[in-house]
Amino acid sequence: MLCKAVQLLFILSCVHTVTHAQKHIRVLIVDGFSNHNWQQTTQLTKAILEESNLFDVSVSTTPPTAHDPRWAQWQPNFKNYDVVIQNTNNINDTAMRWPRAVEIALEQYVKAGGGLYILHSGNNAFPHWKEYDKMIGLGWRSKTTGFALIIDPNGHIQRLPPGQGDATNHGDRFDAVIHIQQRHPINKGFPDEWKTASMELYRYPRGPAENITVLSAAYDSISNKTWPVEWVVKYGKGRVYNSSMGHLWKGDVYPLSYRCIGFETTMIRVAEWLGSGKVSYPVPANFPTKNAVSLRAVTDVPKGH
Numbered sequence: 001m002l003c004k005a006v007q008l009l010f011i012l013s014c015v016h017t018v019t020h021a022q023k024h025i026r027v028l029i030v031d032g033f034s035n036h037n038w039q040q041t042t043q044l045t046k047a048i049l050e051e052s053n054l055f056d057v058s059v060s061t062t063p064p065t066a067h068d069p070r071w072a073q074w075q076p077n078f079k080n081y082d083v084v085i086q087n088t089n090n091i092n093d094t095a096m097r098w099p100r101a102v103e104i105a106l107e108q109y110v111k112a113g114g115g116l117y118i119l120h121s122g123n124n125a126f127p128h129w130k131e132y133d134k135m136i137g138l139g140w141r142s143k144t145t146g147f148a149l150i151i152d153p154n155g156h157i158q159r160l161p162p163g164q165g166d167a168t169n170h171g172d173r174f175d176a177v178i179h180i181q182q183r184h185p186i187n188k189g190f191p192d193e194w195k196t197a198s199m200e201l202y203r204y205p206r207g208p209a210e211n212i213t214v215l216s217a218a219y220d221s222i223s224n225k226t227w228p229v230e231w232v233v234k235y236g237k238g239r240v241y242n243s244s245m246g247h248l249w250k251g252d253v254y255p256l257s258y259r260c261i262g263f264e265t266t267m268i269r270v271a272e273w274l275g276s277g278k279v280s281y282p283v284p285a286n287f288p289t290k291n292a293v294s295l296r297a298v299t300d301v302p303k304g305h
Contacts, residue, residue, distance in 0.1 A: 024054065024055055024056045025054055025055045025056070025082045025083060025271065025272060025275035025276060026055075026056050026058075026080065026081045026082045026083070026275070027049060027055050027056065027057045027058070027081060027082065027083045027084075027085060027271060027275070028057075028058050028059070028060055028076060028078065028080075028081040028083070028084050028085070029042050029045060029046060029057065029058070029059045029060070029085040029087055030059075030060050030061075030062070030076060030084060030085065030086055030087060030088060031059065031060075031061050031062070031087040031088055032061045032062030032063070032064070032088055033062060033064070033088055033089070033090060033093070033096050034087065034088055034089035034121055035089060035091055035092045035121070035124075035250075036089065036120070036121045036247070036248055036249060036250065037248050037249060037250050037251075037252060038087055038088070038089075040248055040252070040253070040254075041087055041119065041120070041246070041248045042059055042087055044248070044254065044258050044301075044302065045057075045085065045087070045119065045246075045267065046059065046304045047301070047302035047303060047304035048258075048264050048267055048268065048302045048304075049267070049268060049271055049304075050304035050305045051302045051303060051304060052268045052281060054268065054271075054272055054280075054281065055271060055272075055275075056305075057304070057305075058081070060074075060076040062074055062088065062098070065096075066093070066095040066096050066097070071099055072099070074099065074102070075099075075101065075102060075105075076102065076105075078105055078106060078109035078114060079109060079114075081114075082114070082115060082274070082275035082276070083114075083115040083116070083117060083271050083274045083275040084106065084109065084114065084115070084116050084117070085117040085119050085271070086116065086117065086118050086119060086122040086125070087119050087122055088122065088125055089121040089122060089124045089125045090125050090126065091121070091124040091125065091140065094127070094128070097126065097128070097129075098126075103129055103131070103132070106135075107131045107135075109238070110135055110235050110236060110238035110240065111235060111236030111237060111238060112236065112237060112238065113236075113237040113238050114238045115238065115239050115240075115241075115271075115273075115274025115275050116135060116235075116238065116239070116240045116241070116274070117240075117241050117270060117271060117274055118135075118136050118139075118240065118241065118242040118243075119246050120200075120243070120244060120245065120246035120247055120248070121140075121247075122136075123136050123138070123139035123140055123205070123242055123244075124139065124140040125139075127139075127141060127142075127145070133145075133146065133207050133208055134207075134208050134210060134233075134235060135233060135235045135240050136207060136233065136240065136242050137207050137208065137209055137210070137211075137212040137231055137233040137240070137242055138205035138206060138207040138209055138212070138228065138231065138242065139168070139205060139206065139207050139242075140168040140202065140205070141167070141168055141205075141206040141207060142167050142168075142206075143162070143163060143165065143166055143167040143204075143206075144162050144163055145162060145206050145207070146162060146206040146207040146208055146209065147159045147160060147161060147162070147206060147207070147208070147209045148160040148164070148165050148166075148168075148204040148205065148206045149205065149209060149214065149227075149228050150165075150225055150226065150227065151179075151181065151214070151217045151225075151226040151227065151228065152226075153226075155181065157214060159209065160204075162206075165204050166203070166204045167204060167206075168202055168203065168204050168205050168206055169202075169203050169204065170200050170201060170202050170203060170244075171201070171203075171220065171222045173198045173199060173200050173247065173257070174198070174199065174201075175195050175196065175197050175198065175199070175293055176195070176196055176199040176201055176218040176219075176229070177193050177194070177195050177218060177219065177290060178193065178194050178195070178196055178216045178217075178218055178229055178230075178262070179192070179193050179216060179217050179218065179219075179226070180192050180193070180215070180216050181214045181215060181216055181217050181228075182213055182214060182215050182216075184213070184215050184232070184273075185269070185273050185278065185279040186215065186230075186232075186241075186266065186269050186270055186273050186279060187215060187216065187266075187269075188279065189282075189283040190262075190283060190287065191287070191288075191289060191290065192290075193290040194262050194287065194288040194289060194290060195262075195288050195289065195290060195291065195292060195293045196245060196257075196260050196262045196263055196288065196293065197256040197257060197259065197260045197263075197293040197295060198247070198255060198256040198257045198260075199218070199229075199244070199245055199247065199257060200244055200247040200257075201218050201220050201227055201229065201244060202227060202228075202244045203220055203222075203223050203225070203227055204227075205227065205228060205244075210233075211233055211234040211235065212231050212232070212233050213231060213232050213233075214228045214230070214231045215229075215230040215231060215232060216228075216229045216230045217229055229243060229244060229245065230242070230243040230245070230266075231243070239273070239274050239277075240274075241270045241273075241274060243266075243270075245257070245263050245266065246258070246263065246267070254298060254301055256293075256295060259295040259296045259297075259298065260288070260293060260294070260295060261284060261286055261287055261288060261294040261295065261296065262287060262288040262293075262294065264296070264302075265281070265283060265284060265287060268281045269281050
């Protein structure tokens with residue numbers, strides 16, 4: 001009887017292990033070009049997600065130049081993944097574009113129910129691509145492009161039409177107090193206000209702003225206005241998350257913005273929600289408060305699989 005009991009426990013353990021593995025959310029990071037440090041951004045993002053033990057993360061890197069003959073062979077299969085993280089940006093070279101077939105494939109993927117995470121400067125990319133503008137809701141765009149959203153003192157959203165206000169811009173990085181605008185599975189359990197380290201706050205983010213929900217905002221002392229920080233967009237059956245958090249510039253090494261416990265927690269919960277529609281990852285005890293940032297030690301670099 002003892003042997004049979006041991007065998008049964010072994011079988012149940014194996015079933016649990018396989019079931020757990022099957023529950024991992026499949027994530028694809030797309031990178032290859034940006035005016036930011038996209039290599040380290042991908043490395044840290046992959047490690048942060050994998051450290052949570054909720055994700056299996058793959059990377060698809062584009063060919064290095066717009067004229068590289070390998071572009072014709074670069075065809076990431078988005079359908080194999082629950083979440084796509086967009087970490088490319090052609091703001092300094094608009095000739096660097098995804099092949100049209102890949103653009104269409106992403107549109108179809110999200111419309112059919114896929115999850116899309118626009119990581120920081122990913123919303124600077126592809127002003128030629130109208131469906132991309134619809135997917136991201138707001139991005140780094142000219143003064144004449146789309147609506148800009150401002151949060152008034154009463155917490156209401158004002159929509160500035162094209163031509164009013166300014167083009168998208170930002171000031172110096174600072175420790176911004178994030179104000180929750182809309183409760184959502186991503187920020188469930190977060191304090192109403194919390195401080196993130198060394199954030200780059202976008203002023204006048206612009207776009208179609210259709211089917212959009214602003215999750216949080218932050219005050220900018222230079223413009224004396226409050227601007228959206230995080231928002232989600234419904235695109236077909238799919239979910240899109242977009243935020244200016246996650247800045248990592250050339251020359252940075254595991255910067256404060258990525259050591260922020262609030263940002264890391266948000267990234268994990270965003271990817272889980274995009275991939276499953278639910279959030280199980282807990283809010284850690286050392287989550288930031290309104291008055292204080294919370295950072296991982298500089299030596300405590302996240303280790304991925």
